[in-house]
Amino acid sequence: MTTTVAAYAAPAAKAPLERTTIERREVGEFDVLIDIKYAGICHSDIHQAREGWGEAIFPMVPGHEIAGVVEAVGSGVTKFAVGDKVGVGCMVDSCRECENCAAGLEQYCLKGNVGTYNAVGKDGEPTYGGYAEKIVVDEAFTLRIPDGIALDEAAPLLCAGITTYSPLKHWNAGPGKKVAVVGLGGLGHMGVKLAHALGAEVTVLSQSLRKREDGLKLGADHYYATSDEATFKELAGTFDLIVSTVSAPLNLDAYLSLLKTDGAFVNVGAPEEPVALNLFSVIAGRKTLAGSGIGGIRETQEMLDFCAEHGLGAEIELIRADQINEAYERVLASDVRYRFVIDTSTI
Numbered sequence: 408m409t410t411t412v413a414a415y416a417a418p419a420a421k422a423p424l425e426r427t428t429i430e431r432r433e434v435g436e437f438d439v440l441i442d443i444k445y446a447g448i449c450h451s452d453i454h455q456a457r458e459g460w461g462e463a464i465f466p467m468v469p470g471h472e473i474a475g476v477v478e479a480v481g482s483g484v485t486k487f488a489v490g491d492k493v494g495v496g497c498m499v500d501s502c503r504e505c506e507n508c509a510a511g512l513e514q515y516c517l518k519g520n521v522g523t524y525n526a527v528g529k530d531g532e533p534t535y536g537g538y539a540e541k542i543v544v545d546e547a548f549t550l551r552i553p554d555g556i557a558l559d560e561a562a563p564l565l566c567a568g569i570t571t572y573s574p575l576k577h578w579n580a581g582p583g584k585k586v587a588v589v590g591l592g593g594l595g596h597m598g599v600k601l602a603h604a605l606g607a608e609v610t611v612l613s614q615s616l617r618k619r620e621d622g623l624k625l626g627a628d629h630y631y632a633t634s635d636e637a638t639f640k641e642l643a644g645t646f647d648l649i650v651s652t653v654s655a656p657l658n659l660d661a662y663l664s665l666l667k668t669d670g671a672f673v674n675v676g677a678p679e680e681p682v683a684l685n686l687f688s689v690i691a692g693r694k695t696l697a698g699s700g701i702g703g704i705r706e707t708q709e710m711l712d713f714c715a716e717h718g719l720g721a722e723i724e725l726i727r728a729d730q731i732n733e734a735y736e737r738v739l740a741s742d743v744r745y746r747f748v749i750d751t752s753t754i
Contacts, residue, residue, distance in 0.1 A: 414539035446537035447472030470537025560720025
């Protein structure tokens with residue numbers, strides 16, 4: 408039997424989100440029914456609800472930073488029990504057979520992973536995300552939230568946390584490495600916390616010094632304003648790794664000049680517009696311009712366990728469901744420190 412639950416959905420592209428009801432599928436043999444407690448608001452939600460990244464599926468229930476408690480499990484579930492604290496991130500399925508899935512890289516499934524929302528599941532039905540009371544997810548794509556992380560602070564880890572943790576680990580951020588994080592927003596503040604906990608020397612590169620005090624408290628060793636041309640002269644050839652979390656197009660040539668030989672500039676923010684590049688910016692110095700998505704299920708669990716071990720959670724502003732549209736506008740105005748999280752009991 409399907410379950411009818413309350414949710415907030417965008418009825419059409421660029422339309423305000425409104426309260427509605429949706430159907431969740433019957434709990435199958437390997438499914439987990441999750442009573443959602445908190446759902447983070449990611450900039451990706453806004454991009455997709457407003458079709459900034461291309462044609463989307465409506466009505467759309469956004470939300471891929473989900474934290475809750477297991478309410479029921481299917482007969483074949485072995486990983487979770489009723490009452491467990493769990494999370495769901497940006498994907499709810501993949502082919503599970505390709506080379507990448509076999510390697511624990513489900514986020515790069517060669518047949519395409521199934522997004523938590525704005526996607527079509529294997530049953531042919533649209534997926535609906537976390538701005539809702541409950542969700543049904545296969546246990547293979549459900550994460551355990553360890554004790555030591557509050558559920559509301561854990562929700563943004565399911566996207567903002569893993570999106571920054573994955574490239575930091577892949578490019579070996581740690582002791583002896585100089586890492587810069589571009590932007591101190593929802594992703595950037597977690598990038599700073601994680602890079603610091605991994606042992607790297609951390610610099611924030613932000614448009615202004617407005618958030619400097621915050622950045623240093625979060626774990627940054629240095630903080631520079633990119634609106635000051637002197638920053639690019641002073642820091643030329645400094646960094647082993649730069650992680651850009653911003654969703655606006657940057658002057659890539661200027662940022663690539665900040666890398667050491669063999670350094671990497673990794674994009675995790677995804678601008679809606681194309682960006683320009685002079686290839687000599689990577690040829691000189693054998694530099695890497697790269698991108699990184701989220702992490703696989705195994706790495707996402709590793710990230711959650713790492714955060715629990717180091718006492719890391721997101722810096723959040725808890726809101727009611729009827730504040731979602733206002734929150735979207737505030738995200739676009741960079742007026743949040745640092746992640747909005749919906750108390751789903753207010754839906």
